[in-house]
Amino acid sequence: xxxxxxxxxxxxYEYYRKEKGIxxxxxxxxxxxxxxxxxxxxxxxxxxxxxxxxxLGPNGAGKTTTLKILSGxxxxxxxxxxxxxxxxxxxxxxxxxxxxxxxxxxxxxxSNLPAMESFIINKEIYGISDSEFKKTLDELVGLFNIGSxxxxxxxxxxxxxxxxxxxxxxxxxxxxxxFLDEPTIGLDVVAQKNIRDFLKTxxxxxxxxxxxxxxxxxxxxxxxxxxxxxNLGVIxxxxxxxxxxxxxxxxxxxxxxxxxxxxxxxxIEKFGEIEDFSANSCTIKTSRSxxxxxxxxxxxxxxxxxxxxxxxxxxxxxxxxxxxEGR
Amino acid sequence: MTNYEFHCKxxxxxxxxxxxxxxxxxxxxxxxxxxxxxxxxxxxxKKYTTLIKAFWQRALHYRFxxxxxxxxEVAEVLILILMWTTIYAGQSSIKxxxxxxxxxxxxxxxxxxxxxxxxxxxxxxxxxxxxxxSMFLVKPMSYLSYVCTKEIGRIxxxxxxxxxxQILVILCFSNTFIWNLDxxxxxxxxxxxxxxxxxxxxxxxxxxxxxxxxxxxxxLYTTMERIKKFFSGGYFPLTLLPAVFVQxxxxxxxxxxxxxxxxxxxxxxxxxxxxxxxxxxxVWIAILYGVIRIVWRRGLRRYEATGx
Numbered sequence: 001x002x003x004x005x006x007x008x009x010x011x012x013y014e015y016y017r018k019e020k021g022i023x024x025x026x027x028x029x030x031x032x033x034x035x036x037x038x039x040x041x042x043x044x045x046x047x048x049x050x051x052x053x054x055x056l057g058p059n060g061a062g063k064t065t066t067l068k069i070l071s072g073x074x075x076x077x078x079x080x081x082x083x084x085x086x087x088x089x090x091x092x093x094x095x096x097x098x099x100x101x102x103x104x105x106x107x108x109x110x111s112n113l114p115a116m117e118s119f120i121i122n123k124e125i126y127g128i129s130d131s132e133f134k135k136t137l138d139e140l141v142g143l144f145n146i147g148s149x150x151x152x153x154x155x156x157x158x159x160x161x162x163x164x165x166x167x168x169x170x171x172x173x174x175x176x177x178x179f180l181d182e183p184t185i186g187l188d189v190v191a192q193k194n195i196r197d198f199l200k201t202x203x204x205x206x207x208x209x210x211x212x213x214x215x216x217x218x219x220x221x222x223x224x225x226x227x228x229x230x231n232l233g234v235i236x237x238x239x240x241x242x243x244x245x246x247x248x249x250x251x252x253x254x255x256x257x258x259x260x261x262x263x264x265x266x267x268i269e270k271f272g273e274i275e276d277f278s279a280n281s282c283t284i285k286t287s288r289s290x291x292x293x294x295x296x297x298x299x300x301x302x303x304x305x306x307x308x309x310x311x312x313x314x315x316x317x318x319x320x321x322x323x324x325e326g327r
Numbered sequence: 328m329t330n331y332e333f334h335c336k337x338x339x340x341x342x343x344x345x346x347x348x349x350x351x352x353x354x355x356x357x358x359x360x361x362x363x364x365x366x367x368x369x370x371x372x373k374k375y376t377t378l379i380k381a382f383w384q385r386a387l388h389y390r391f392x393x394x395x396x397x398x399x400e401v402a403e404v405l406i407l408i409l410m411w412t413t414i415y416a417g418q419s420s421i422k423x424x425x426x427x428x429x430x431x432x433x434x435x436x437x438x439x440x441x442x443x444x445x446x447x448x449x450x451x452x453x454x455x456x457x458x459x460x461s462m463f464l465v466k467p468m469s470y471l472s473y474v475c476t477k478e479i480g481r482i483x484x485x486x487x488x489x490x491x492x493q494i495l496v497i498l499c500f501s502n503t504f505i506w507n508l509d510x511x512x513x514x515x516x517x518x519x520x521x522x523x524x525x526x527x528x529x530x531x532x533x534x535x536x537x538x539x540x541x542x543x544x545x546x547l548y549t550t551m552e553r554i555k556k557f558f559s560g561g562y563f564p565l566t567l568l569p570a571v572f573v574q575x576x577x578x579x580x581x582x583x584x585x586x587x588x589x590x591x592x593x594x595x596x597x598x599x600x601x602x603x604x605x606x607x608x609x610v611w612i613a614i615l616y617g618v619i620r621i622v623w624r625r626g627l628r629r630y631e632a633t634g635x
Contacts, residue, residue: 013631072464073461073464073630074631075627096465099465101461101462103462106461106462108462113385118381121377121381124374125466126466126467127467
């Protein structure tokens with residue numbers, strides 16, 4: 001059963017062009033050329049219950065715009081979106097009590113006050129009962145291990161700690177649908193990993209439907225089975241992450257190390273395209289199908305091969321390739 | 328108490344409770360309903376009290392700034408008194424105002440004005456411009472009630488300190504100050520100040536909403552403040568001007584935060600006129616609320632949730 005339905009959704013923004021310099025400014029004071037930019041163009045997709053879907057795309061691709069429409073912040077210019085059977089832009093309280101939005105660069109916690117105060121405010125706004133609140137809070141605080149800094153002013157927390165508190169604040173009312181916009185932005189690797197682990201567990205346990213946007217491939221790779229790649233306002237790919245790799249990753253990388261004095265570049269040129277070379281180690285790029293035979297050929301050659309590892313072309317490269325296609 | 332007595336008493340209490348619960352079930356369904364409704368109202372109210380409490384805590388964080396502002400306020404009042412004392416030199420009254428009345432006007436008017444003020448415009452405008460509004464739009468509570476409740480919590484401490492410091496000044500001038508504590512006057516003036524607080528809050532909110540169309544509202548806000556100060560009689564009592572100014576100000580919402588309550592306090596304006604004024608205020612509140620609803624709906628269509 002699909003929870004989120006998006007049909008032919010478009011969103012245009014108005015903007016103005018200003019000629020350079022003071023003269024241009026004066027001119028635009030009296031007359032401004034109005035232009036329309038489309039953030040998303042005619043996109044459609046549907047997401048089922050309990051899915052954890054990753055939105056991937058470069059800056060300005062339209063990921064955040066889509067999330068904002070789904071949470072009722074923006075009105076769509078055309079097309080329609082329904083979430084849990086509601087039209088988000090109507091902003092009905094019954095809908096608002098069933099979803100949550102976290103943006104990595106916007107906070108809902110009140111600065112200068114401990115996070116706990118914001119939690120209590122949310123409890124009242126969402127009409128959560130005392131017992132329910134305590135139960136959910138204990139559970140979330142336990143999962144994140146943030147008990148020790150709930151009573152410290154939010155301003156004094158590190159970015160990672162703050163993001164954890166933001167997530168807790170957003171989940172107190174047990175949303176059925178959870179939108180996350182760049183939740184790991186600016187965080188160090190450990191904090192990123194913590195948040196990823198948390199989201200994974202949360203999604204598995206609560207069966208909450210989650211849409212996540214991120215620039216970090218690691219987030220998407222670890223969390224999402226399905227990805228929707230948005231580029232220049234249109235959907236460039238929608239499907240399983242594994243299939244994406246199969247479809248776009250056409251090469252394998254063989255990293256070979258050599259013992260003794262090493263080798264010369266021309267000795268291995270015949271095996272494939274050389275990505276990286278030094279006397280004792282080199283990386284050879286081959287097509288997916290050839291990888292095994294090349295490895296066998298290397299081993300059976302007279303070269304002083306010490307070790308061979310076969311790896312995938314990185315997902316980053318693949319994404320870059322897809323983003324590049326649209327331009 | 329003997330064991331027996333205890334036994335009897337317990338039995339009595341239990342039977343009473345039993346009787347009560349029976350009565351409840353029999354004929355009290357209605358009152359139970361009412362009870363539930365009240366509980367509901369209470370729960371709904373709780374969201375506001377919680378917010379106010381949170382912002383009280385936050386205000387304490389800024390206690391130095393809150394204090395610093397008061398110094399300037401008191402200084403301004405003293406300067407005004409000094410100025411009028413100089414102007415009055417030799418004259419017993421100017422346009423029907425004795426010096427004693429003028430000083431009372433300044434002192435009491437500033438107390439009223441101190442209660443009515445708010446700083447909502449800037450907050451609303453920056454929420455809109457920096458896209459913070461988004462975080463409220465997704466919540467099941469209207470932004471208007473959220474932000475007004477927050478503002479009430481935010482300004483409670485400054486207002487209390489402001490009123491306290493003004494009362495201290497009044498005490499310093501207690502020989503000159505005219506006391507009027509007739510309950511009829513106190514009642515009408517209190518109602519007027521209460522309504523003025525609401526209309527000022529709505530007006531500031533409305534000015535803040537203009538940020539949907541422009542990037543900043545500072546210019547509009549400052550201009551508004553100046554016009555307001557003039558029509559509220561904050562610079563000088565409007566009776567010094569031709570009568571038409573008083574008449575205009577009576578139908579604008581501004582004078583109800585300074586001039587009119589101060590005039591009533593000085594018994595220079597009839598109580599009946601004051602009651603009539605309350606009606607004007609209610610009409611203004613209705614108009615402002617209506618305009619806010621329209622502007623909000625249109626503004627949201629334009630809102631682009633910029634920032635990030």
